[in-house]
Amino acid sequence: MRCGQGIEARQVDELFINIDPIQAGGRLTADAMKAVVAYGDGYSVCDNCRKPNRLDYIAKPPIAEFHKDVAKWLNMDAVRTVPGARRGFQAVAHTYVNKGDPVLLTSLSHYTEFLAVEESGGVAREIPANDQKLVTPDATAEKIEAVKREFGRAPVLAFIDHVDYQYGNMHDVAGIAKVCRQYDVPIVYNGAYTVGILPVDGKAMGVDFVVGSGHKSMAAPAPSGVLAATAEREKEVFRTTAIIGDVTNRKFGIKEPEMMGCTLMGVTLVGMMASFPHVKERTKHFDKELANHKIVMDALLSIEGTKCLSEFPRKHTMTRIDTIASFDKVAESHKKRGYYLQSALEEKGITGVIPGATKVWKFNTYGTTRKQAEHLGRAFVEIARENGLAVKG
Template sequence: MIYLDNAAGSSPKAPGLGQAMANVIEHGAANINRAVNAATARTEIDIISVREKIAAFFGCPDPRYLIFTSGITMSLNLLIKGLLHAGDHLLISAMEHNAVWRPANQLMRAGVAVDVVPCDVQGRLQLEELEKRFRPETKLMVLCHASNVCGTVQDAAAVAKLCHAHGVPLALDCAQTAGHLPLDMQELGVDALCFTGHKGLLGPQGSGGFAVLPELAARIEPLIAGGTGSTSDSGDMPAFFPDRLEAGTMNLPGIIGLGHSISFVQSQGLDKLFRHEMALTKLLLDGIADNPYVRVAGMPGLEGRVGVVSLDFLRQDNAAVSMDLEQEYGILTRCGLHCAPLAHRSLQTYPQGTVRFSPGWATTEEDIHTAVQAILDLA
């Protein structure tokens, strides 16, 4: 089996991840913040150290503002629904995942105005179009850092600068860049950085979170309310962080597992992992370059992208190609719209979708040679 679906979920995970999670469950498994016994304290210290590690990893200046969630979908919902109310205005790009588009549509029905800022056919946000769309009531811009459809990377720093010139905070969806590109929220100038554990960070499903600047955090109305083990006499969520946005018992094995997997990513080096991924992407793009029956969606070369490659087979049904790739060649890809119909409209691959190839840290050159041959055969 050749696994080329790392954009959906990395496989294999960081070595030792299963054991790190099993240790939590089999040797302790105490909840945190609920008691003052020794087992609780041990787990609490472990969680604090993962929080500090991840905050440093993303350049988050204060670890209390590194909020754990079940992943990016939850992070984006907490931000979008916690910040926008009837009469407000939300900006999103035309490359967004349904994790942004669907909550935006829910809010639209509740009286929030939403503008989708156009992107070109290679998936790049049109800054001059963004400039035209700011309004006095614009409360947030959400941007997908790298497209999960075609890998196009946005110039987040430039978008942040423009947003700030209009007094609008920027939330960045880093589903496809965390664990691939170095991310420092202060260098990028973003106000919130959302991440998921189960993709490039090589961690478990159901782990992730977001880092947020204190000024923006203070404006987020908690979407989920419940027990935090703190200020329990109050009927409201605590005013302090992270408790304000972390109600209920968290996925502690997942958080410990994510800490383990980020240590692995750091031990390998982001740079080395990214160079490997891009070398494989080059092999793939070069291998199919001369075939007139396959169109690469998004950026044609290596510039301005991560290693997510979407192909439109011009003479075939893309879903049938994806199925043939698995059944005849043992190559696992993803077809369809990849939960991002807006992006496919931008890339002109709607409604047919694409076949997506996303190599990972364990993919070999041999795997890509096999994939290229299969693509040429099927095209």
Template sequence: MKLDDSSLQKFGFIKRETLGSINIDPLQTGGRLTEAAKQALVEWGDGYSVCDFCGGVLDQIKKPPIYDFVHKALPEFLDCDEARVTNGARESKFAVMHSIGKPGDWIVLDGLAHYSSYVAAERAGLNIKTVPHSGSPDYYLDPEGYATAIEEVTKESGKPPALALVTYPDGNYGNLPDARKIASVCHQYDVPLLLNGAYAVGRMPVSAKEIGADFIAGSGHKSMAASGPIGVLGVSEEYAPIVLRKSKHNKVKEVEFLGCTARGATVMTLIASFPDVVKRVRNWDQEVENARWFSARLEEMGFIQRGQKPHSHDLMFFEAPRFYEISEKVKKGRYFLYKDLKARNIHGIKSGLTKYFKLSTFGLGREKLEVVADSFEDILKKYEDI
């Protein structure tokens, strides 16, 4: 591409078409900015803005209060000994895997783990053993599966895995496994546990200590109303000297974070939204009630919710045999649902999906959820003769 005036016109400011839609994409519902975060974005948008008063370490900056946020508020929020901000939940996971494991070591992942857990383990050179789930319709994860997996690794490789990970909840079915039991099983074998809470931290109450997780990863842009990419990482006292080790070349810089991570507006939006995020987490029971209400409405229409039932998270997976039937007959084929929802100002079910899809009810409130449920009903009616 020649960079002339004509080709450069493609870039510059670009409008976001989905702005103003009811967005039920699980990636989006927990990442919508608060008003305070929108203000912070503009105020702190410039490149390295937070470094104006930096003495050399991001999380030691006193003004703005990044130090208080990272070293006082975050450990309390995650209920862990030490916390850091990272470039995202996947970067948090990689930092743990890369420091706790050595190339050739093994890691145990739950069968519902996010792809980024696999990729992070692969980048760290770790071999992967998965704990199977029970498959459709529940996708249940038996904590005892971790014992089996750990024993298999020990038998095959001569030593236990370096680390185990559980996804809490997973990003497909929104299932909340018994993480406390899993931690206890892992600890019987002296295997530390990393809790991937990308869909938990910032949405629902979660305590690393109550669960017994040695590490906890969260996502700012997925679930903490922050502008991405930004994540959080909690570490227990026991493993902090390894994961948070400092450079031998620069005594104040932490190796796994390459010195500094969220060095810009991202951390300021996380801080801006934090008071609201703390408050919304206290309101989690209402979110679960909304999710269950929505699930019940869809099931009345003939949809089938897969995964845990009754459901305990806003992220849900549905099977929609009737939508699939329609897609096989209508002119627009499998794109009909996306288009019919778009016409109703609803976004977030991936274009082309009809038979199976996931969605999230988080933060939408009963009124908007009624609009969504009514729209599903309308669409079914529209095609009832097909």
């Protein structure tokens, strides 16, 4: 089935339980699906744009209300939508980082945070994670002191991932933010794996910015995301334009340079809005997600030789697993080599594990039902047994 010349219609989540580490939280809700059909055209949300002519003021569809709701939900003072979390990082980096300025990241930071620093001319300095792959407040203080010695001043900005993309570990953002505040370092909370997944309270954590990803964790089409700020920081990052045309003396109203004017329109915005009530609700039931994740983890860890590389017990549904001493041993002699695992999983209606991966890999059970989680657990154990691996219990 095709949806355009040479483009096969994708049928993945329709046919499989998808445990891809980055896709689980971004699957569209049914309402978002309807919204992308109804608001497919880019300027479809602009039909009722009135003065002061900025996207986040539009009342119909209820875009203005959505912005207020998201700010309240994150317990922050102002929100803008952005074309992906990375564009939120970029906007903040441009506001605070000048050429040669040190910026605090961590040894587990996502590459888009590095690119935001690079594009602003900043210098990246990573807070090292400890042996448990956790970034701590103490390590943050040590790194800030090291930066001060090296640069003669504190970092101008810090990006901290609440749950990192490498291990899915949950870091003590509140503790880290407290340290940052002592040194007057503005802190960006990267919620790519949390905003839309579990409850996030920006003020309680004491962060200056909260960034969320629409297509990673808010069941919205790509590219989409949110950038939330405190009242203090709002004036800085969401400052309005000051440029003037020298011939026409034109000014550009209340458009915001770091947002490049109006932000998300059409499918991306309305998709995010349509999913929002469902997303808000699901964050209240993250305990259920963790319980389902545990079913799969227990099954995986019952296969002898399998190790969990993420913190344990798990605080997130995205986990890094080491199967060098289990599934990978099979790959050595299997006629399909490392591809046997993915192949066997697909036969059982499961997808999302990188083809060929049998050593160290990640998966995410977010959004699975209990029944699906049980199927996942059983599937891993069955594949292990079928291939002669020992299973405990």
